[in-house]
Amino acid sequence: MRQKIVAGNWKMNNGKNETKSLINDLKSSIKDLPLDNTRVIVSPSYVNLTIANEAAENSKIEVVAQNMHQEKSGAYTGEISADMLKSIDVNTVILGHSERREYFGEDDELLATKLNTALANDMEVIFCIGEKLEERKLDNYLLEVGSQIRNGLFHIKDADWQNIIIAYEPVWAIGTGETATPEQAQEMHSFIRNAIAKRYSKEIADNVSILYGGSVKPANAKEIFSQPDVDGGLVGGASLKAEDFTAIIKAI
Template identity: 75%
Template sequence: MRTKIVAGNWKMNVNEVESTELIQEIKNSIQNLPLENTRVIVAPSFINLASAVKNADNSKIEVAAQNMHEATSGAFTGEVSADMLKSVGIKTIILGHSERRSLFNEDDELLSKKIDTALANDLEVIFCIGEHLEERKTDNYLLEVGSQIKNSLFHLEAKDWKNIILAYEPVWAIGTGETASPEQAQEMHYFIRNAIAKKYNKELAANVSILYGGSVKPSNAEEIFSQADVDGGLIGGASLKANDFTAIIKAI
């Protein structure tokens, strides 16, 4: 059975005090929920990771990082390495988010290197893939997402996939108020799982958790999560409000 996951990407929001308060609110809200086969993850900014790990200790909350440099160390001012993340208790990182791709020019080749570094350091990866509006409108969205998977992930050995979680982000539905319909989400998640099955095998593909990320809210979470190949969500804005995030967790 695939693991269900609700992950909150806090992006460049909340300071340390606010981060501590938000984690505490989420802890209190979910402590009595029956989260069997379900993981709850939050991803604060780098500067708040160490305190977040301590604040989430002995709770149902895991803490992930939003990014990581591909080098192990060196003259890369402002960057953070895998070893640094591990040293403060991080076990999971988000890579390939659409904002990293579009705003910081991270391409498939670079992301492939980051994935290799993460896996070499025994870190789990939530890898984001997704198409822009122009690709969706020209019906090239399956080709685009398929290319992202192939270029960044298909060099991996089958054993590596135990540490890979995928997150499908229709970029046109992030921060726009637009949301892919449950049927559109299912179509893409099925396509992704089928592509993995063709490259590796059906059993491996059946065990990969694929999250949906794109304006998930309490009002639409249950319908989206009900789709056969949707295993949870990578949540943006709604993860910054404990009540909304909890409602989405309950919808899983």
């Protein structure tokens, strides 16, 4: 049975004190929730990963990284390796976020390499895919997302899928106030699951958690999460407030 997951991507927000305060507030607000099959994840900035892990100790909150470099070590100023993340007990990483693709030029080839590095280091990956507004308007969104899946994921072995979570991000719905309808989200999540089933097996596809990542808020979370192929959310802005993030967790 695949897990339900609510993951908060904090992006470039929160310093040391804000990180500790937000996690403490979140710990308090979710401690009595029945979360037997639901994972709660937060993704602070690199500089606050250790602080976040310490604050989240003995709680239901997992701390993950927003990105990592594909090389083991070397002259890559400003970058962070898998070994570095694992040395501070961070064993999950987000790869391929639309902002990394858009602003930092990370393409399918690079992301496939990063994915390989993460898997080789026994790390779990939240792998992001999604289409832009022009692709949605031109009705090319299935082709685009299908291409991202094939190029980024379809080289891995069957056994690797146990360490893969997929996050579908309609790029046109991130930070715009727009949100995919529950039907649009279900269409894409079903398409992704069916693509995995065709390339690998129905068993693998049925066990992969696929998250929706486009402006999830307390007001729309329950309706989106009610769709049969939506297994939770990768939440941006709403994860920066404990009250809002808790309401989204409750909606799962």
